[in-house]
Amino acid sequence: MEDKDSKLLKSTFYFKWIFASLAVLLLLLACSLYSLYSIRKMQESNAENAKRIAELQEQMKLVTESNALTVFGLEQMGEMQRVGDSSTTTDNVLKRKLDSLERQNYHNALMARLEAMNASVLSKAQDDSKQLYANYLTHINSILVFFGVLISVIIFSVSYLFNKKTDEVIKEHEEKLEEQDKKLKELVEQTNKSAKEAKQSADEILAISAIASIISTAKTFEAKGEYDRALDYYKTAVIECETKLGKEHLYTATTYGNIAGVYWLKDDYDEALKYLEKALKIRETKLGKDHIDTSETYNNIAVMYDEKGDYDRALVYYMKALEIKETKLGKNHPDTACTYNNIAGVYYAKGDYDNALKYHKKALEIRETKLGEDHPDTASSYNNLAFVFDSKRDHFNALRYFVKAIKVWLNRDYRHPDAKLYFDNMKRCYNKSKKNQPFEGWVKDQLNDGERAAFSKLMEGE
Secondary structure (H helix, E strand, O other): HHHHHHHHHHHHHHHHHHHHHHHHHHHHHHHHHHHHHHHHHHHHHHHHHHHHHHHHHHHHHHHHHHHHHHHHHHHHHHHHHHOOOOOOOOHHHHHHHHHHHHHHHHHHHHHHHHHHHEEEEEEHHHHHHHHHHHHHHHHHHHHHHHHHHHHHHHHHHHHHHHHHHHHHHHHHHHHHHHHHHHHHHHHHHHHHHHHHHHHHHHHHHHHHHHHHHHHHHHHHHHHHHOOHHHHHHHHHHHHHHHHHHOOOOOOHHHHHHHHHHHHOOOOOOOHHHHHHHHHHHHHHHHHHOOOOHHHHHHHHHHHHHHHHHOHHHHHHHHHHHHHHHHOOOOOOEEEEHHHHHHHHHHHHHOOOHHHHHHHHHHHHHHHHHHHOOOHHHHHHHHHHHHHOHHHHHHHHHHHHHHHOOOOOOHHHHHHHHHHHHHHHHHHHHHHHEEEOOOHHHHHHHOOOHHHHHHHHHHHHHH
């Protein structure tokens, strides 16, 4: 590919060079033709001057002959007068001789003027011829000098352009080679990196597969309530993670979170927080502080502080989790509703019932819209709101939301534990409201026929 490009560049350059040479040759040809034309014009001018000289000479010859005839005629006329008039006196003879002599002088003067004119014309013609010849030589010398300078400039320019173009071609060729070498090195590095990553990935998959088996066993003991044995397996899994995957690996962070969950079940919140902090550090470094998985760790840390009664610190971490969820998931997402619910729970524990109502209502609005009024999570929000109103001694609204909560389970499955829980909460609130109507009769008034039948079965199960 490189040779083809070089040949193409050279061919293009040669074509341009040949075109420039042809243009120069055409210019030289035009100059030569112009020189020939100039010489031709000079020759025509010389011929014209020669013709004029010849005409002048012919005119002088005619004038000379005419003058000679005139003189001869005058002389003859004098002789005839002398022969015809013998009685003429000596004075008359002298007078005629003087006239003849005057005419002869006039003739000589005329001839002298003619000869002077002839000499002047000849001299001028010779001077013109010499000047023409000198101009001819000067013109020829100028043309030769011009051609010499032009050819020198052309040779220098062509040599300079050829060398410059050759340098450009070589430089461009070298740059292409350097670029290709660079790309080749990058490709080799990328290939090596990909191979290394593929090997690491394969090793990671094998390691994670082995660790996942240990974690599965730990979860089994956790589900059975054997928390200490579950912790033994989880900690073995952590050692494997730190050794084979590294202390900064995300799977290591997940295992830290599993251990924290077991300590939470054992009510050991300080140990749970220790492992959650380790998991948080890894996730903030690897994923960033605005990642959704990081928000879950913030949420779990908030739960631990909530359980410890440190509500202010719990709110700090809940708010961090909420900010990420509102940004990443949106303010109307069910997971965002869970965080609203948790924040409301902290405000309730602090005795700040107004803020508790505010966040419970936000959670309820999302759940009614996204999940529906008959969803268990929506029933939980109804129950939570009822609790807050009950604490505010607003028994009317508290009973209204308790009824909404229990209706969900009467229509779904009255045997569910939440149905019994909501029933007990509602009965306790009803008794505090000091209504005169019996509780069962009041409840049945709030229900439809199907709900009454399920409520009766719930009462019988009681």
